[in-house]
Amino acid sequence: MMFSIFKKKPRLFELMPSGFIDIHSHVLPGLDDGCKNMTQSIELIQEMQKLGFSELIATPHTMTGVWENSSEGIKESWNSLNDTQELTMPLNYASEYLIDNNFLDRMQKGDLLCLKDQRVLVELSYFQAPINLFEILFELQLKGYIPVLAHPERYNYYFSDFKIFEKLKKAGCLFQLNLMSVVGHYGPETMKMSDRLLEANLIDYVGSDIHHKGHLEAFQRKVQVKNVKALKKAIAANTFFSKKV
Numbered sequence: 001m002m003f004s005i006f007k008k009k010p011r012l013f014e015l016m017p018s019g020f021i022d023i024h025s026h027v028l029p030g031l032d033d034g035c036k037n038m039t040q041s042i043e044l045i046q047e048m049q050k051l052g053f054s055e056l057i058a059t060p061h062t063m064t065g066v067w068e069n070s071s072e073g074i075k076e077s078w079n080s081l082n083d084t085q086e087l088t089m090p091l092n093y094a095s096e097y098l099i100d101n102n103f104l105d106r107m108q109k110g111d112l113l114c115l116k117d118q119r120v121l122v123e124l125s126y127f128q129a130p131i132n133l134f135e136i137l138f139e140l141q142l143k144g145y146i147p148v149l150a151h152p153e154r155y156n157y158y159f160s161d162f163k164i165f166e167k168l169k170k171a172g173c174l175f176q177l178n179l180m181s182v183v184g185h186y187g188p189e190t191m192k193m194s195d196r197l198l199e200a201n202l203i204d205y206v207g208s209d210i211h212h213k214g215h216l217e218a219f220q221r222k223v224q225v226k227n228v229k230a231l232k233k234a235i236a237a238n239t240f241f242s243k244k245v
């Protein structure tokens, strides 16, 4: 006799359906802490394709004083990579914007690269949230953008205040869970927070947030979260971003 709690957990890569589009990755060469050059980019993308990824949106960091990328620079880098013969994976580009002062300037100018249909990938500092975060989210939407918050499960300072996640959702923010969080790649606390967010039905989309080949190992690992059903639902919702839809 087998009880359902003993049901074998899937490996992470097994959860990716055919046609899966990843909306968060650092595969463009030389723009951030992801791939350093064209060779690394091509190798990584080919490996991702073997794992079951079908389509990618490259989202290099844009972060004042650290990764000062411009829309033009990102597009150029994407162009050169996308032109290479070795790549057969459909590749698009946007950015993962840290919410800082320069981000607000770009927002005012309407100069944000979107994942699709005004959805813009944003991240917060791992040390503290901006004091006026809710004001910024409001402004962003007044400008016509829809914020997609990258890896909400990784902001430790929110862990003691779960209600903040509901508040952020009510404030119009969509949530993108990192796939590697559900296998414990960032530690047990982040895995547990992923499960809580899934349980509360707060996760809209998923992303790999892959920076280098070392991250691929996590996709062979078994899923640790209990809410695999909610996880599958979020994975399926990524289809929205496909160029083929």
Ligand SMILES: [Fe+2]
Residues within 6 Å of the ligand: 024, 025, 026, 096, 150, 209
């Ligand atoms: Fe990222």
